[in-house]
Amino acid sequence: MSPRNVVVLGYGMAGARLAEEIRHRDPLAERVALTVVGAEPHHAYNRVLLSSVVGGTLRPEAAALHDRDWAARHHVDLRLGVAATAIDRAVRQVTLSDGGTVGYDALVLATGSTPWLPPVEGLVTDSGPAEGVVAFRTLDDCARILDAARVGAPVAVLGGGLLGLEAARGLAGRGNLVTVVHPMGHVMERQLDASAGRALARTLAGMGIDFRLGTAAARYVPGDGLKLADGGHVQADLVVVSAGVRPETALAEDAGLAVDRGVLVDDALRTTDGRIHAIGDCARHPGTVSGLVQPAWEQAGILADLLTGADTAARYRGTPVVTRLKARGVDLTALGDTQTDVADESAEVLAFDDPARGRYAKLVLRDDRVTGAILLGVPDAAATIAQLFDHGVPAPGDRLALLLGRALPSGAPAAASPADLPASAVVCRCNSVTKGALVDAWRGGACSAAELATATRASTGCGSCSGAVRGIADWLASTA
Amino acid sequence: MTPVTLAAAATHPTDPAAGQVDTHCPYCALQCGMTLRTGARTAIAPREFPTNAGGLCQKGWTAAALLDSPARLTTPLVRVAGELRPASWDDALDLVAGRLRDLQAAHGPDAVAIFGGGGLTNEKAYLLGKFARVALGTSQIDYNGRFCMSAAAAAGGRAFGADRGLPFPLTDLAGADAVLLAGANPAETMPPFVQHLRGAAAKGGLVVVDPRRTPTAEQASLHLAPVPGTDLALALGILHAAVADGHLRQSYLDERTTGFAAVWRIAAAYWPERVERITGVAAADQRRAADLLARARNAYVLTARGTEQHATGTDTVSAWINLALALGLPGTPGSGFGCLTGQGNGQGGREHGQKADQLPGYRRIDDPAAREHVARVWGVPAASLPGPGRSAYELLDALGTEGGPRALLVFGSNVTVSAPRSAHVTERLSGLDLLVTADLVLSETSATADVVLPVTQWAEEDGTMTNLEGRVLLRRKAVDPPEGVRTDLEVLSALAGRLGQPEDRFPADPETVFTELRAASAGGIADYSGVSYGRLRAGEALYWPVPGDDHPGTPRMFLDAFAHPDGRARFVPVTHTGPAEVPDAEFPLRAVTGRVLQHYQSGAQTRAIGELAAVVPEAFVELHPDTAARAGLAEGDLARVASRRGVMRARVRCVGSLRPDVLFLPFHFPDRQRANLLTNPALDPVSRMPEFKVCAVRVTKEDGAA
Structure with a gap:
C-alpha cells in the first residue's frame, strides 16, 4: 500500500511537533508521506524561549527545534519560506506562493496566529x-x-x-x-x-x-x-x-470551512471537511483556549495517532489551562476559574493578599477539587495546586498548608530541650535507639555521651545524632 | 563529626589466633569496616575504614547474630513426597547432577538455568558464570543485579565507555560544595555514608530528589519531590534551567564531550514551568538546583535505585549524566557523576560473568575477541561458549514454559520475594521440573525448592568484594562454619565434577579461583589482573582497573580521558515518556517501593535477627492521612493494597509529608506482605530493568477475606 499524503500548512510549534509525532510513529515514512510548508525562512524554533532570547539569557540559535538536516533525516518534504495561498478541496490540492501546488489525502492547518496591531494613529x-x-x-x-x-x-x-x-x-x-x-x-x-x-x-x-x-x-x-x-x-x-493575536484563518475561510474566532474542530481535530484538520493557535476546540503551547502539543500527539493509524480511537478532549508567567524573579501561576470572589458562597474560596512582599494566593474549590487558583510568589504551593487541578484529585484537608506551601511553618516545633522529648522518640535512627533507652542506660551506669554510645550504640552509625546524645547526657547529668 | 565510641576498636590488627579478625559488613555496597571478635560469643566492633569512618548501622552491629542462629541450615534438604527432608551431601549432589544431565539430554543445554546474586563474592560470581557456560553449556544465566544496577550500568557505559559506580573514592565527596542525590536515601540504606555528605549539607548544597520526605531528604538544603516516574523530565528541566541561566561549560563540552546539540534540542522543550506541570516540582526549585550545582566549586550528581528502577531507567540515568556533563563535572578533579551501588558486591557481581550478556572483566559475550580471550583462560574452544541468554525477569518468566528452562539453580537470591510480579514468578517456579537453591536459611524461595544446599556466609569463608567505589576488598574468614555447611565454591566444584568436568577446572579454593579471575579479566574494562590476595592482605587500596602487578590501581577514572575510543564522553539524547502504568479510576494511586534501615533486600537474613525484626516486624504502607481517611483507614489498621497484578497486606502508617496520591511500601517481607505482588514487570528496553519503583494501585481496608 502506498503511504497517504499528509500536508501540514505551518511549521511553527504545532506543525513541527505534529511532524515529529508522525515520524515517531512512522519513522520510515511507510504509512505517511509528509510535506510541511512553512512561511518563515527559519527552521522551526521554540517560541516559548523568545522571552529568554529578548532577556539575553539564550542566544537565538538555542531556540531552534530542528537542525538543518532534520527534514532529510526524517523523510519530510519541507518547503521553507513558502506560504500556502489557496486550498482547492474538490481536487484536494494546495496552491503555494512560489506558484507550485501540492496534493493531499489529508491536510492539516497549523497556521498559528498573527499579532493584532491596535488602531493607534501612526503605528x-x-x-x-x-x-x-x-x-x-x-x-x-x-x-x-x-x-x-x-x-x-x-x-x-x-x-x-x-x-x-x-x-x-x-x-x-x-x-x-x-x-x-x-x-x-x-x-x-x-x-x-x-x-x-x-x-x-x-x-x-x-x-x-x-x-x-x-x-x-x-x-x-x-x-x-x-x-x-x-x-x-x-x-x-x-x-x-x-x-493580542488573531488566529490565522484566511485560508480556511476562503476554502469555505466553518470559522468562528478559529477554525472549528471536533474531538478528532477535524474541520467541517473531514479531510482537513486544524491544530494549535489557528484551531478552536471547545475544550481549551488558544495561544498556549500545551494544547497544541497534545493535539499534535492525538492527530499523529489518527493520521498514522497508530490509534484510530484517539480523541482530543481539551486541555486544562495553566498559565505561567516566564519572567525572571517573578513566580506566577493562574489556572481555571480565577475570578470567583471570596464572598461567593457557591464555592470554597481562600485568599491571601500581601502586595508589599509581592505575594498573593487564591484558591477556588468545588466539591473538594481545585477549580481555580492564582499563585504569585508562592512557587511550591503553585506546583502542588497545579497538579491537583490537572489530575482532578481531592485536595488535602489542610487548606492553609495547601494555599501557602512552604510559606507555612512546617510541622511540629522542634523540642526545646531533651526533657520535652517523649521516651519513645527515636534519637539515633541508625541503631533504633530511643530517648527512653538512653535514659535506661544512664540509670544502668552509662553516665557520659561516650558510655551511652557504648551501651546503646546511639551515634555510632552516621553520627548525625552525636549532638543530641550529648544534649541528653548533659540533661541527665543536670537532673541527677 | 566522628562517632564517639570507636577509637578502641580501630587499630587492632587482624589476628584470628587472638580471636579477632578485621573484616567487612555482610550487607550493602558500603562494605563498612568491622572487627569480628570470636570466642565464647562472637561480637562485632566497628573499625575505621574510609567508607564508614568508624560507623555501623544496626544491621552491621547485629550481623554476627546470624552466624550461630537456629535459623541456619546445616544439612542438605531434598523434597520427598512433597516435604523437604534432610539428606547427605553426596545424595543431594548426585541427585542434582543426575537430574540436570537428564533434563539437558532430553531438552538441550538451555533447559538448565542459573540465577545468581549481587551479594556473592567475585570468586563465586566468576565461577558461577564459568559453571553455566562450561559445565552446563547453558546461555540461561542472569542475576538479581539486573533488578539493581543494570540501568545505571547501561547508562554509565554508554556515556563514559565504562561503568564503575563511583569512579572516585567516596571520601572525595567531603570536599564538595554541592551534591545532588537522585532517588537515593542513604540515611536508611547505607547510614554511615551520610557522613560524606556533611560538607555539602553544611554549605547549603545538598539537593535530594525523592518523592518522599525521607530521612535523607530531611537533611537536604533543597528537597525536590517529583511525581513518581517523572525524574527524567525533572533532569531535563534542571538542565534547561542551567543552560538558560548561562551555566553551560562550553570549553568542557568542546574538549571532552560529543553530542550536546541533540540533547539541548530535547531539553529546550522542557522549560522549568512545563516540567513543573509534569513533575510537581516548582520551577523555582529546579532553577535553584541548577544554580547550586553550577555555582559550586566542586559538585557531584549521584543516582540510586529510586531514579533507576523504571522501565525508562537507563534513559533517566542518561538524563542525569547529561546534566552532570553540561556542568562539566565528570572526569574533573573534585567533581563527578556516580551511582550508588546497592548490594554488597553489586559492583564486582556485575563484572565477572554471571550476567546474561557478559564474560569476566566486564566483557561482552557477543564480542569475538572477548570470547577468544576467556575461552583460552578456561581451556575450551571459543565456539563452545553459548551466546547471550535471557535477562532476569525474562528468565523467570520463561521457567517451565515451552522452550524455557526446566531446571533452575539459585545462588544468593530470594526471587520469590524480590522479583517483580511475584505471584507470577512463584507460579513459574512451581512449573519447573527441578528447583535447587544454595542458601543460609530457609528463604521463601528455598521453602519451595526440590533441593536446598546449606552454604557458608561472609565470616565463614575468604573472598573478595568490590565496593561501591570499585575498590577490591579481601573479606577474610573469621570463624569456622557450622558442621555440615559447605561454601558455594565447594558446591559448584562438586557439581562440576559430577557433570564430568576435570577436577582442576572448578577449584573450590577462593584464592585459586581469584588467580584465574585475574587472568580472565586481564585487558577487560574491569581489569583485576594486578590485584592479588597478597597485595590486599598487605592493606593496599586497589581500585580497578589494575592492569599489572606493579600498577597502583585507579582511584579516579576519566581524569585524562573517558573510556570511549575517542576519549570523549557522549551526551545521549533522551526524552520523557513517563511510567509504564499511570493511575486511573480503578487504581488511582501510585505505589513506590523501597527499603527500611533494619532490613536488607528480601529480608531473608535480617528478618531472622531478633533485634532487627523487633523494630520493623511486618510490612507497612505509608500514606497521607487524607488518603487513609478516604479509604476508611487509621494508623495501625491493616490495609489491603491492590494492583492489576496482585494484592498485598500492610499495616497503615500515616505520613503527613507524603503526596496524597502516593503510597510507600517496603519490599522486605514474605508471603501476603510482599510488595512485589503489586509491581509492574514492564522492562527497560536497554537494560531490562523492571519498573519496581512505580505502579498504579488502590488501597482499601482489609476485611479478612482472601
Missing part, C-alpha cells in the same frame, strides 16, 4: 508597522527588538498581557527603561483578579517597569514615543506591540 504604515514598532511574535521580531533596544533606551510595551509582561521583564533585565501601556484597570485581566494584578504590577514596578493602566495609546510619533488617550506621554525609542 502602522502601508508597508506594515511603522519605524520603531515591532510586534513580539517571531524570531525575526526578537532580532529587531534586540537591534533597536540599546541599553538604557526607553521602550514602550503596548499590552499588559502575559507576553507583553514577559517582553517587558526581559527588556528591563537588559537595562532598558520600560513602560507598559495597558487599557484595562489591571494587568493580565484574562487570568488575574484585580488584587493579583495589583500585586504583580507592584512586583514588576520594583524591577524598574512603569505602568500606565486604564488608558490606551492614541498616537505614535517615531523618535518621540506614544501620546496616550488620557493626555499622558510615554517617551520611547522602540514600541513593542503585544496587544
Whole structure:
C-alpha cells in the first residue's frame, strides 16, 4: 500500500511537533508521506524561549527545534519560506506562493496566529508597522527588538498581557527603561483578579517597569514615543506591540470551512471537511483556549495517532489551562476559574493578599477539587495546586498548608530541650535507639555521651545524632 | 563529626589466633569496616575504614547474630513426597547432577538455568558464570543485579565507555560544595555514608530528589519531590534551567564531550514551568538546583535505585549524566557523576560473568575477541561458549514454559520475594521440573525448592568484594562454619565434577579461583589482573582497573580521558515518556517501593535477627492521612493494597509529608506482605530493568477475606 499524503500548512510549534509525532510513529515514512510548508525562512524554533532570547539569557540559535538536516533525516518534504495561498478541496490540492501546488489525502492547518496591531494613529504604515514598532511574535521580531533596544533606551510595551509582561521583564533585565501601556484597570485581566494584578504590577514596578493602566495609546510619533488617550506621554525609542493575536484563518475561510474566532474542530481535530484538520493557535476546540503551547502539543500527539493509524480511537478532549508567567524573579501561576470572589458562597474560596512582599494566593474549590487558583510568589504551593487541578484529585484537608506551601511553618516545633522529648522518640535512627533507652542506660551506669554510645550504640552509625546524645547526657547529668 | 565510641576498636590488627579478625559488613555496597571478635560469643566492633569512618548501622552491629542462629541450615534438604527432608551431601549432589544431565539430554543445554546474586563474592560470581557456560553449556544465566544496577550500568557505559559506580573514592565527596542525590536515601540504606555528605549539607548544597520526605531528604538544603516516574523530565528541566541561566561549560563540552546539540534540542522543550506541570516540582526549585550545582566549586550528581528502577531507567540515568556533563563535572578533579551501588558486591557481581550478556572483566559475550580471550583462560574452544541468554525477569518468566528452562539453580537470591510480579514468578517456579537453591536459611524461595544446599556466609569463608567505589576488598574468614555447611565454591566444584568436568577446572579454593579471575579479566574494562590476595592482605587500596602487578590501581577514572575510543564522553539524547502504568479510576494511586534501615533486600537474613525484626516486624504502607481517611483507614489498621497484578497486606502508617496520591511500601517481607505482588514487570528496553519503583494501585481496608 502506498503511504497517504499528509500536508501540514505551518511549521511553527504545532506543525513541527505534529511532524515529529508522525515520524515517531512512522519513522520510515511507510504509512505517511509528509510535506510541511512553512512561511518563515527559519527552521522551526521554540517560541516559548523568545522571552529568554529578548532577556539575553539564550542566544537565538538555542531556540531552534530542528537542525538543518532534520527534514532529510526524517523523510519530510519541507518547503521553507513558502506560504500556502489557496486550498482547492474538490481536487484536494494546495496552491503555494512560489506558484507550485501540492496534493493531499489529508491536510492539516497549523497556521498559528498573527499579532493584532491596535488602531493607534501612526503605528502602522502601508508597508506594515511603522519605524520603531515591532510586534513580539517571531524570531525575526526578537532580532529587531534586540537591534533597536540599546541599553538604557526607553521602550514602550503596548499590552499588559502575559507576553507583553514577559517582553517587558526581559527588556528591563537588559537595562532598558520600560513602560507598559495597558487599557484595562489591571494587568493580565484574562487570568488575574484585580488584587493579583495589583500585586504583580507592584512586583514588576520594583524591577524598574512603569505602568500606565486604564488608558490606551492614541498616537505614535517615531523618535518621540506614544501620546496616550488620557493626555499622558510615554517617551520611547522602540514600541513593542503585544496587544493580542488573531488566529490565522484566511485560508480556511476562503476554502469555505466553518470559522468562528478559529477554525472549528471536533474531538478528532477535524474541520467541517473531514479531510482537513486544524491544530494549535489557528484551531478552536471547545475544550481549551488558544495561544498556549500545551494544547497544541497534545493535539499534535492525538492527530499523529489518527493520521498514522497508530490509534484510530484517539480523541482530543481539551486541555486544562495553566498559565505561567516566564519572567525572571517573578513566580506566577493562574489556572481555571480565577475570578470567583471570596464572598461567593457557591464555592470554597481562600485568599491571601500581601502586595508589599509581592505575594498573593487564591484558591477556588468545588466539591473538594481545585477549580481555580492564582499563585504569585508562592512557587511550591503553585506546583502542588497545579497538579491537583490537572489530575482532578481531592485536595488535602489542610487548606492553609495547601494555599501557602512552604510559606507555612512546617510541622511540629522542634523540642526545646531533651526533657520535652517523649521516651519513645527515636534519637539515633541508625541503631533504633530511643530517648527512653538512653535514659535506661544512664540509670544502668552509662553516665557520659561516650558510655551511652557504648551501651546503646546511639551515634555510632552516621553520627548525625552525636549532638543530641550529648544534649541528653548533659540533661541527665543536670537532673541527677 | 566522628562517632564517639570507636577509637578502641580501630587499630587492632587482624589476628584470628587472638580471636579477632578485621573484616567487612555482610550487607550493602558500603562494605563498612568491622572487627569480628570470636570466642565464647562472637561480637562485632566497628573499625575505621574510609567508607564508614568508624560507623555501623544496626544491621552491621547485629550481623554476627546470624552466624550461630537456629535459623541456619546445616544439612542438605531434598523434597520427598512433597516435604523437604534432610539428606547427605553426596545424595543431594548426585541427585542434582543426575537430574540436570537428564533434563539437558532430553531438552538441550538451555533447559538448565542459573540465577545468581549481587551479594556473592567475585570468586563465586566468576565461577558461577564459568559453571553455566562450561559445565552446563547453558546461555540461561542472569542475576538479581539486573533488578539493581543494570540501568545505571547501561547508562554509565554508554556515556563514559565504562561503568564503575563511583569512579572516585567516596571520601572525595567531603570536599564538595554541592551534591545532588537522585532517588537515593542513604540515611536508611547505607547510614554511615551520610557522613560524606556533611560538607555539602553544611554549605547549603545538598539537593535530594525523592518523592518522599525521607530521612535523607530531611537533611537536604533543597528537597525536590517529583511525581513518581517523572525524574527524567525533572533532569531535563534542571538542565534547561542551567543552560538558560548561562551555566553551560562550553570549553568542557568542546574538549571532552560529543553530542550536546541533540540533547539541548530535547531539553529546550522542557522549560522549568512545563516540567513543573509534569513533575510537581516548582520551577523555582529546579532553577535553584541548577544554580547550586553550577555555582559550586566542586559538585557531584549521584543516582540510586529510586531514579533507576523504571522501565525508562537507563534513559533517566542518561538524563542525569547529561546534566552532570553540561556542568562539566565528570572526569574533573573534585567533581563527578556516580551511582550508588546497592548490594554488597553489586559492583564486582556485575563484572565477572554471571550476567546474561557478559564474560569476566566486564566483557561482552557477543564480542569475538572477548570470547577468544576467556575461552583460552578456561581451556575450551571459543565456539563452545553459548551466546547471550535471557535477562532476569525474562528468565523467570520463561521457567517451565515451552522452550524455557526446566531446571533452575539459585545462588544468593530470594526471587520469590524480590522479583517483580511475584505471584507470577512463584507460579513459574512451581512449573519447573527441578528447583535447587544454595542458601543460609530457609528463604521463601528455598521453602519451595526440590533441593536446598546449606552454604557458608561472609565470616565463614575468604573472598573478595568490590565496593561501591570499585575498590577490591579481601573479606577474610573469621570463624569456622557450622558442621555440615559447605561454601558455594565447594558446591559448584562438586557439581562440576559430577557433570564430568576435570577436577582442576572448578577449584573450590577462593584464592585459586581469584588467580584465574585475574587472568580472565586481564585487558577487560574491569581489569583485576594486578590485584592479588597478597597485595590486599598487605592493606593496599586497589581500585580497578589494575592492569599489572606493579600498577597502583585507579582511584579516579576519566581524569585524562573517558573510556570511549575517542576519549570523549557522549551526551545521549533522551526524552520523557513517563511510567509504564499511570493511575486511573480503578487504581488511582501510585505505589513506590523501597527499603527500611533494619532490613536488607528480601529480608531473608535480617528478618531472622531478633533485634532487627523487633523494630520493623511486618510490612507497612505509608500514606497521607487524607488518603487513609478516604479509604476508611487509621494508623495501625491493616490495609489491603491492590494492583492489576496482585494484592498485598500492610499495616497503615500515616505520613503527613507524603503526596496524597502516593503510597510507600517496603519490599522486605514474605508471603501476603510482599510488595512485589503489586509491581509492574514492564522492562527497560536497554537494560531490562523492571519498573519496581512505580505502579498504579488502590488501597482499601482489609476485611479478612482472601
